[in-house]
Amino acid sequence: xxxxxxxxxxxxRFAAVYHLTATTEEAADRAWDICLEQTVEFxxxxxxxxxxxxxxxxxxxxxxxxxxxxxxxxxEFPVEVAGAELTQLLNVLFGNxxxxxxxxxxxxxxxxxxxxxxRGPRFGREGLRDLLQVHDRPLLSTAIKPMGLxxxxxxxxxxxFALGGIDLIKDDHGLADQCFVRFQERVExxxxxxxxxxxxxxxxxxxxxxxxxxxxxxxDRARLARQAGAGGYLIAPGLAGWDAMRCVADDDRCGLPIMxxxxxxxxxxxxxxxxxxxxxxxxRIARLAGADATIFPNYGGRFAFSTDECRDIVAGCDASxxxxxxxxxxxxxxxxxxxxxxxCDFYGKDTVLLIGGDLHRHGSDLVQSCRQFAESxxxxx
Amino acid sequence: xxxxxxxxxxxxRFAAVYHLTATTEEAADRAWDICLEQTVEFxxxxxxxxxxxxxxxxxxxxxxxxxxxxxxxxxEFPVEVAGAELTQLLNVLFGNxxxxxxxxxxxxxxxxxxxxxxRGPRFGREGLRDLLQVHDRPLLSTAIKPMGLxxxxxxxxxxxFALGGIDLIKDDHGLADQCFVRFQERVExxxxxxxxxxxxxxxxxxxxxxxxxxxxxxxDRARLARQAGAGGYLIAPGLAGWDAMRCVADDDRCGLPIMxxxxxxxxxxxxxxxxxxxxxxxxRIARLAGADATIFPNYGGRFAFSTDECRDIVAGCDASxxxxxxxxxxxxxxxxxxxxxxxCDFYGKDTVLLIGGDLHRHGSDLVQSCRQFAESxxxxx
Numbered sequence: 165x166x167x168x169x170x171x172x173x174x175x176x177r178f179a180a181v182y183h184l185t186a187t188t189e190e191a192a193d194r195a196w197d198i199c200l201e202q203t204v205e206f207x208x209x210x211x212x213x214x215x216x217x218x219x220x221x222x223x224x225x226x227x228x229x230x231x232x233x234x235x236x237x238x239x240e241f242p243v244e245v246a247g248a249e250l251t252q253l254l255n256v257l258f259g260n261x262x263x264x265x266x267x268x269x270x271x272x273x274x275x276x277x278x279x280x281x282x283r284g285p286r287f288g289r290e291g292l293r294d295l296l297q298v299h300d301r302p303l304l305s306t307a308i309k310p311m312g313l314x315x316x317x318x319x320x321x322x323x324x325f326a327l328g329g330i331d332l333i334k335d336d337h338g339l340a341d342q343c344f345v346r347f348q349e350r351v352e353x354x355x356x357x358x359x360x361x362x363x364x365x366x367x368x369x370x371x372x373x374x375x376x377x378x379x380x381x382x383x384d385r386a387r388l389a390r391q392a393g394a395g396g397y398l399i400a401p402g403l404a405g406w407d408a409m410r411c412v413a414d415d416d417r418c419g420l421p422i423m424x425x426x427x428x429x430x431x432x433x434x435x436x437x438x439x440x441x442x443x444x445x446x447x448r449i450a451r452l453a454g455a456d457a458t459i460f461p462n463y464g465g466r467f468a469f470s471t472d473e474c475r476d477i478v479a480g481c482d483a484s485x486x487x488x489x490x491x492x493x494x495x496x497x498x499x500x501x502x503x504x505x506x507x508c509d510f511y512g513k514d515t516v517l518l519i520g521g522d523l524h525r526h527g528s529d530l531v532q533s534c535r536q537f538a539e540s541x542x543x544x545x
Numbered sequence: 546x547x548x549x550x551x552x553x554x555x556x557x558r559f560a561a562v563y564h565l566t567a568t569t570e571e572a573a574d575r576a577w578d579i580c581l582e583q584t585v586e587f588x589x590x591x592x593x594x595x596x597x598x599x600x601x602x603x604x605x606x607x608x609x610x611x612x613x614x615x616x617x618x619x620x621e622f623p624v625e626v627a628g629a630e631l632t633q634l635l636n637v638l639f640g641n642x643x644x645x646x647x648x649x650x651x652x653x654x655x656x657x658x659x660x661x662x663x664r665g666p667r668f669g670r671e672g673l674r675d676l677l678q679v680h681d682r683p684l685l686s687t688a689i690k691p692m693g694l695x696x697x698x699x700x701x702x703x704x705x706f707a708l709g710g711i712d713l714i715k716d717d718h719g720l721a722d723q724c725f726v727r728f729q730e731r732v733e734x735x736x737x738x739x740x741x742x743x744x745x746x747x748x749x750x751x752x753x754x755x756x757x758x759x760x761x762x763x764x765d766r767a768r769l770a771r772q773a774g775a776g777g778y779l780i781a782p783g784l785a786g787w788d789a790m791r792c793v794a795d796d797d798r799c800g801l802p803i804m805x806x807x808x809x810x811x812x813x814x815x816x817x818x819x820x821x822x823x824x825x826x827x828x829r830i831a832r833l834a835g836a837d838a839t840i841f842p843n844y845g846g847r848f849a850f851s852t853d854e855c856r857d858i859v860a861g862c863d864a865s866x867x868x869x870x871x872x873x874x875x876x877x878x879x880x881x882x883x884x885x886x887x888x889c890d891f892y893g894k895d896t897v898l899l900i901g902g903d904l905h906r907h908g909s910d911l912v913q914s915c916r917q918f919a920e921s922x923x924x925x926x
Contacts, residue, residue, distance in 0.1 A: 170695055204691035207902045216693035244724055249759050251784040252721040255808055262811030263848050310585035312597035340633040343625055378630050379792045403632040405786025411760045427636055430643030431813045431820040438815040467644050521588045
């Protein structure tokens, strides 16, 4: 390797915090390994250039034992290594170390020079409240399902939900562009139905079609939905890629609020000792990638997140992240209307409560079921 | 829910095989839960429409105990539910169940009506061999690194690797479009360097720049690279999304072979009881998404894949998948030239051997180190 010193980076760094499963003897080596693996990916002893050692390689800012065989390592990376691209920022945070056992990304902090490269959510919590003109309570949300209903049947459901006072009506995330439920027809019919209900109620319910799609169709679907009168978008970044969501959020021709769906992301949080923390994944990363609300499985539903993990997500939704706006946590997954008092108590008013199947369980009058949901929120939150 | 029976699907199904961590008492319920969760996502007792029950919901084709508290469930889903989109196919295979503990996707089989919707790798194993005119041995690969070298320094490395007989020279996956190593300059200089070496050697070494990028720049970078004379692409689908790779593979204006990089995918395989099997993730899914070679951490390197997991990937690289071509497994990650005999024995000739840092360890003459690598492969494989 040449001995020339050419690099002239700013010296500014961003911090990533990892939990390492390691003994006291191993911990420092494991932390140093991350410093190399996420930057030069080269044997330590073969890096002879002082500028690369000093300016490119990660730096251990702290290393502390935080539990039995668990160390918390704060690694600082040069801001220039992350470039101006979400794909590369995610790569530095967790690219190759994702494959190493016993490394968990628990959080990260970005200096203004890096966070300002990301617009984040176009609306955020306050922007979404302004759109809906709802400022004093949790937002009410439900999903259009089950798959197998025709677009006109789904539109009738959406109409009743909107009449009943739901704020955000999203497609079930399994509705894509199947032969029995075509995207364009669905978006047109459901947008019309919800906008018709809004004219009757005077409310501002938003319909969010699922635009998770092949990448060469994603922005077209987003623009088509806006033209058809949809009120927002549902995207599953685990399927489309985090940067796909960022593209939609940043594109002025799309310009509607985004709910992020957790499909295909589960593997990141199933292991306690690997993956990415709930707060970093569903909170900070979702915000960087432009979500205005982030759906995740509520504790005690049909998935298995704990109350602590849900609190971590709530914290990630408004933790300091430069000028990037706070967003709504949107607990979901087998939630029931009867749990509203408890959910209001746990999440407070800055949340989206997403109740799906259970709204169908209280008789055939969906409008009435939605009104009960709304009434319970109003009287408990 | 209306009682009309409207659906008229073909009845054709595709099969996904899961391993469930469950007791004998739980297993059938857990399998049935997947049938619902991945399709209607609706309470079983509320689905009154016979056509939805019969035509949309997944079906348990078999359920067998395969280990202590481990059941193998084969679930058959209607082909129409997966639509014609990789994003939705992945969603049906592993979307919401990714979030449930103790569910691992171990493999899947697609009927011709579904597999024929995917072109898969543009070249595949034989196509890549034809490009290189190398038919009788493993392919030799290395990476351009460390990050921090200038484009002209990296180009000098590439020139020496190509002179030394390397077949596939890829960017290190941390090289994106940073201020100290701009994409365009790097691609132009390295393509020139490798093509100059090829004119001297008469060989056909390919340079594969890393085009993992924001989605609105991905295809532009791929086309720019081709115009600059690059020989292929490196993409990390964990960062860009699986469908981003599929887009590049399918686009005739790109049209070069693709190596898939495992960055950010580690969480899918760190848990034995969750995630996706090595063979399904790095084999079948990578092929569906258009990879011609799939990089993964070799056993015994600085990551932690086992020999069985590596064999599973090799099997996934040429398991039957409609007309989708077999691809090259590309073991990597701390591999050493001295291990070539063992690697040849383990992987056979249909593999890409990717050795990075170790080529720099045998003196300053990189050309000579590459020739030793090549010679070892020729005499051992």
